[in-house]
Amino acid sequence: MYLVTFILFVIIPLIRGEDYYEILGIKKSAGQDEIRRAFKKLAIVHHPDKNSDDPNAHDKFIRLTTAYEVLKDNDLRKKYDLYGENGLNDSNKKQTYHSWSYYQNSFIYEDDQHVxxxxxxxxxxxxxxxxxxxxxxxxxxxxxxxxxxxxxxxxxxxxxxxxxxxxxxxxxxxxxxxxxxxxxxxxxxxxxxxxxxxxxxxxxxxxxxxxxxxxxxKLNIHIPEISILQLELFLRNRIFTQRPILILICGDQQNCFTFDERLIVAATFDKLVDVKVFTCENDECHEKISFNTHAVYLPMHNASSWEPVFFNSMSDINALIEKLLEQLPDPRELTDNDFDIIKKTEFNVAWLICFYIGDMANLKDLNLQMKKFSINGANLGKINCGRNGQLCNKLGINRYPVWGMLKPGGAFELNHGKATNNDIIKFIQIGVKTTNIRALSAEEALSILQGDNENKVWFLDWYSPWCSPCIRFLSELRRASLEFDASIVRFGTIDCTIHTMLCHHHNIQHYPTAMLLNGSNTYQFTLQKTAVNIIQFINEKRNPSVVELTSENFNHKLAKKKSKVMWIVDYFASWCAPCQRLASEWIAVAKSLSSLSFVNVASVDCEAEASLCASQGIRSYPNIRMYPLGSEGLSKIALYNGQRDSLSILTWITKFFPKKVYDLNPTDYQRVLNSEYIWIVDFYLPQCWHCQKMEPEFAIAAQLLEKVKFGRINCNFYMHECAHIKVFPTLILYKPKQKRKNRNNIDNIRITATTAEAIRDEILELINFRMKHDEL
The missing domain is CATH 3.40.30.10 (Glutaredoxin)
Structure with missing residues (x-):
């Protein structure tokens, strides 16, 4: 009773807190898993169903569920972080509560050790x-x-x-x-x-x-049957094998394992042990196999000591699996010298290494756990940090046991997840693939930061293992690293709980912090921390599509702008969350417009160029401005106030292009059919999202082709002209009148491309090849 009272004393004040994070007892950096776990623990204690004697239980639980419902929703959480409760709709604040079983059942598999x-x-x-x-x-x-x-x-x-x-x-x-x-x-x-x-x-x-x-x-496993002659040769070690063998014994007198149980054993030890079946059909086989023998294990050949291991009176499949695991070789005990040799020589091999302290003989469960991981295709090793302290310190080992992966190629990483089987298996599987990402030692990091690797490009992630966003970002970083060869860019992580002085010296003030180092140039990564954004960021820095304007080049490039070019500029601040969300969209805008020589897409970092932005009257971020065609320098400006996605921005920009796309009515359409020019017509519906996406691409394509006419027909208004159209949008190319077969058989061609450059290329191919063929 005393214990229960103490727990309530600690938790109830949290529910009375004003801040949603305080109510749940979590940090503002908490991830979704942490939020769910915190709510689950509190809900168990504070649900009104369990506190009928507390008159305030209902109000407390409304407060708790409100905090949970807001923080678990990413959009609501962003609003709350920016504006507090006032930024939330009333409907989100008036949270009702459900029965405890509702919340209990919301976490169906969270605590299951197998799922x-x-x-x-x-x-x-x-x-x-x-x-x-x-x-x-x-x-x-x-x-x-x-x-x-x-x-x-x-x-x-x-x-x-x-x-x-x-x-x-x-x-x-x-x-x-x-x-x-x-x-x-x-x-x-x-x-x-x-x-x-x-x-x-x-x-x-x-x-x-x-x-x-x-x-x-779905396992698609075949377990071969062997004859009595083969059994005898196996028992006498007269057949050479590349792996140990398990022979399951079956017959009239034996209590056979079922077909499914055999599959389970074979699948469990796939690529480690070859599983075979022997059926004992007469008394002759019992001269070699006892009546109560259920299986025979034949280890790999060893000249000094080799003998079969008979599993007798063992009808339980799980007991057989445990015994078989005990027969597998123990993980190899490694020294610091072994570690260095493997790192330098075994380029095609992955090693899962357990770092421990103490006597492994007394850590039987840990040893058995390691053997289970051998099923996942990595070599197993163990390093005693009591005897190899210098290596463990260099690798940043400060807790035991901890698991690390020495990857093919020599990269090394520590597992920062849980020590459960499932989490370690996930770590093995992704670690084997992501050979282009490594945990950096202090010496390696210093070498990179000082520019000793002049010909190598590095993407660095500064993090702390206790930081939930850092762990999520590590996962995104691994995914991004799969897209790049090490010859293009390498990925490194720096643990600031280990390399404290290094992080302090380089002014790392929050986690995670990421940057791209290319020779003497350093580019801070300020986008939302996803794999897609990392890939886009690196590609953009390697081959820029957005012009970076500074106080040094602003006057030359923009202030002296000619009337025949247009500039679109994003004035941003790196700390601004909407700016960070816009960044990847802005790159997409620049790439879409990159084929137009008269358009320049640029950006200005107002944190680095404060005086420049002040001179232009920039007072909020992001601030998107266009300096259109027909104007010189900064004499004319158009401000963008729409949604900050690439489609909306592109659609707005193309409205300022020279008029080359014409809205067609039925009379105009008839002129197209009798025209002396090549026409391409976009049949669209205004409410169709794919049609909306096509609109700016179509406008850009029109700027790329001088000798082709472009038109659009709104099929909401002109249904008769669109009667032959089944899918929207549909692009159709019409040949000049004199190149058609006859007036009653209009020769038109459907265009399948969906981007501006692809539309241009497809039309040019048709003009240069198909139409020439018609002339011939």
Missing amino acids: INLEENDYFENVMNSDSSWFVNFYSPMCSHCHHLAPTWKEVAKLLDGIMKIAAVNCEYDRQLCYQVGIRAYPTLIHFKKNSQHGVHYTGEKSQEAIMRFALD
């Missing part, structure tokens, strides 16, 4: 092109069928542990991921084969038997 919980930041890197097969359950806690399936899914995960990755994605919290995957109903079960990008939907019954049958059939 892997996947989120957007690790779904693609773990499931796509994986060396393991995956079976993923996309569910919603609001779905009753999902709750009915949950016990079955957990049992399937337990039965298939080590055989197939059984995972779950909560579509209430990862709606964007589920939308990308194409989830339309709950629960949706999708199976992915090894090294696959496309899954197969499971459409069978939601029973354990049916799901297990489907999963085991």
Whole structure:
């Protein structure tokens, strides 16, 4: 009773707090996982159903659920961070509460040790092109069928542990991921084969038997049967094998393992142990095999000591798997010298290394856990930091046990996730792939920062392991690193809890901080921290499409602008969140307009160029300004006040182009059909999103082609002219009148391209080849 009172004393003040983060007892950097866990712990204690004697329980819980509902929603959380509760709609503040079972059931798989919980930041890197097969359950806690399936899914995960990755994605919290995957109903079960990008939907019954049958059939494992002669040769070690062998014994007198149990054993030890079956059909085989022998393990050949291991009276498949694990070789004990040799010589091998302190003989569970990881295709090693302290200090090992990956090529990384089997397996799988990212030592980081690697480009991430956004960004960084060869750009991470002085010396004030180093140039990464933005940022710095204006070049480039060119400039501040969101859209705008010689897209960093921005009267960010055609210098300015996405901005810009796209009515359309010119006509619907996306591309294409006429027909108004159009938008090219076959058979060509440059190229190809062929 005393303990309960103490807990309430600690937690209740949090619920009375004014700040939503204080209410949940979390930091402002907390991730979605941390928010859910914090709410779950508090909800258990404070739900009114459990506190009927407290007259304030209802109000407290409304406060708690309000904080949770706001912070779990990324859009609401952003509003709250910027404007506080006043920035939220009233509907979001008046939160009701549900029964405790509602909230309890919102966290269906979170605490299950066998089901892997996947989120957007690790779904693609773990499931796509994986060396393991995956079976993923996309569910919603609001779905009753999902709750009915949950016990079955957990049992399937337990039965298939080590055989197939059984995972779950909560579509209430990862709606964007589920939308990308194409989830339309709950629960949706999708199976992915090894090294696959496309899954197969499971459409069978939601029973354990049916799901297990489907999963085991997808393993595609064949277990060969051997003859009594082969058995005898195996037992006498007369057949050379590349791997140890497990022979499952079956017959009239034996209690045979079932077909599915054999598949489970073979899949569990795939590529480690060859599994075979021997059927004892008469008394002759019992001269070699006892009646109570269920399996025989044949280790790899060893001249000094080799003998079969008989598993007797062992009808339980899990007991057999445990015994078989004990037979596998212990992970190799490594020294600091071994570590350096492996790093320098074994370029095609991955090593999972456990760093520990103490006597491994007393860490039996840890040793057995390591053997299970051998199933995942990496070599296993262990390093005693008591005897190799200098190496462990150099690598930043400050807790035990901790897992690290020495990757093919020599890069090294530590696992900053949980020490559970599932988390370590995820770490192994992504670590083997991401060979172009490494944890940097102080010496390596200094060498890079001092410019000793002049011919190498580095993307550096300064982070702290306790920082949740840092851990999420590490995952995005790994995904981005897969897109670049080390000859183009290398990725390095610097742990500021280890390299404190280095981080302090380089003025790292918040985590994560990322930057691109190219020779003497350093570019701060200020975009939203996603893999897509990292890739775009690096490509943009390598081949810029946005002109960076400074006080040194502003007058030369913009203040002396000629009337035949136009400039569009984004005045921004790197600390401004809307500016950060705009940055990637602005690059997309620049790339779309890059083929037009009279258009320049630029940006000004007002934090670095404060006096320049002040001289232009910039008082808010981002500030998008156009200096249009027909004006010189800064004499004329157009301000943009629309939505800050690339499509909206592009559509606005193209309105200032010279008029080359004509809105056609029925009379105009008839003139097109009888014209002496080549026409391309866009049949569109104003409400059609793809038509809206086509509009600026069509306008840009019109600027690229001098001898082609461009027109648009609004099919809402002119349905008769659009009667032959089935899909919107549709682009049709009409040949000049004299090159058509006859007036009753209009020779027109459908254009399939969707971007300006592709439209230009397709039209030019048709003009240069098909029309010349018609003339011949």
